[in-house]
Amino acid sequence: MSIKETLIEGLKSKKARIGILGLGYVGLPLAVVFAEAGFHVTGIDPDSRKVALLNKGISYIPDVKTEAVEKLVKSGYLTATADFSALKEMDAVSICVPTPLRKTGDPDMSFILSATDELAKYMHKGMVVVLESTTYPGTTREVLLPKLGIERGLTVGEDWFLAFSPERVDPGREDFTTINTPKVMGGITEACNEVATAWYEGAIRIVHPVSSAEAAEMAKLLENTFRMINIGLVNELAIMCERLGVDVWEVIDAAATKPFGFMKFTPGPGLGGHCIPIDPLYLSWKMKSFHYNARFIELASEINTNMPRYVVSRVMEGLNERGKALKGSKVLVLGAAYKPDIDDVRESPALDVIGLLKQKGASVEYHDPYIQHIHHEMDGWQMDSVKDMMKAVEEADAVVIVTDHKVYDYKTIVECSKFVFDSRNATREFVKGAENIVRL
């Protein structure tokens, strides 16, 4: 049997050993899905806290149940380590490391590079590697292929196999999770695609092969760019509607009654999370090397980035109408997470809203049921969530709803507030006749 056939047989019989590099929001659910499908999975992460928790059978990702992890750890299907030499034993490795932006707005490839360098030390014939981290088109071929194959004298598509498969996990979502969200798979060669697809089909319901790693990389960027641009569009619509004295939420709900050709997006205080504000900028950065300016991305990014400033200006106006200056006013920000019902504060617009309110001299507090502490690295401030939320609501000159967590009792919040600025339409049911609510 050829190397490819042997590997496919190992993957189909679940005897192949699986390694997951990076055990975060993407890597841990993926590790669990593979382990539940009957593979022996080793998660490898330099974060020893995560490794220790996992080996105790405890999940630290809200979407992954501790009972599931505990069962898999006890039965020996899932284990974790911070020791990269475990890669020596692996047949199939997924890379799920972060791809943030540098302070300059350029891609920060350091995690992909360090994970690839570690993996390169243990590469051997008969391995398949899949990159899951969102990145610019060309990364798999230009960065991983040389380090893992060419420089080690291994021929891709014959001795080993390499593909890109973007992760699409949506934290907090229950109807579509890793197992039932179709997975796009793009191999460096046809044989690479065949092997990687055989592996993922062993655990994930639908695998959608495409003709190249670049097509798969670009598909992910299209998905996230689509969202970023449409959010930019409705954010600008909100600004235009305010000037026109039209209720943007009513307009969007009306447009959404069209059963075809329209998809509902809602405005808000700005983009957040690890993906939507960041991933499209990987594409626009790459396009610069082709002397091409990705205009839609740049424009949407500009509008979205300006939303926290817009929210603060509206809060300032609202206070002004009530005879108050923002400077010296007490402002309570409700919600720090970048979207409702999750504990993730990465890139959250709440951080910018709070920072700008502070800059203007407001006395700012925040509350989030899921996030006890926040800090802003660049601006050097940190805060704890207020303990008594309703007391803070009563005392605030302005309550600013930044994240519409479901657990909040918006009726009581509105009743007890002097002034609410609602950037998410969370108070839609109580807005009629309520003079103290201003919506985005």
Ligand SMILES: NC(=O)c1ccc[n+]([C@@H]2O[C@H](COP(=O)([O-])OP(=O)(O)OC[C@H]3O[C@@H](n4cnc5c(N)ncnc54)[C@H](O)[C@@H]3O)[C@@H](O)[C@H]2O)c1
């Ligand atoms: N979080 C999401 O909703 C989401 C959705 C789709 C795609 N993605 C993409 O998936 C990738 C991972 O995102 P995430 O949210 O899981 O990040 P994360 O920060 O939650 O997890 C990444 C993990 O990688 C570990 N790590 C860092 N360097 C490493 C190395 N050299 N070797 C092994 N592990 C290392 C970190 O310690 C961390 O535990 C990113 O490219 C992201 O854009 C994320």
